[in-house]
Amino acid sequence: MRTRLNRFSDEEQESLINWGYAPADARMRQYVIEPGAVLSQGELPFPGRLV
Numbered sequence: 001m002r003t004r005l006n007r008f009s010d011e012e013q014e015s016l017i018n019w020g021y022a023p024a025d026a027r028m029r030q031y032v033i034e035p036g037a038v039l040s041q042g043e044l045p046f047p048g049r050l051v
Helices: 010-032
Strands: none
Touching: none
């Protein structure tokens, strides 16, 4: 991922959002949600973009 401060393309923005969402979701499921809770499979905000 580039580090320039000019505008990101839509594809880059979606990938960055997914990259931030995935570890945050994993940690929330690990530490915040009570053990034994039945959860649906997490879905990325932009499922068409690979993480």
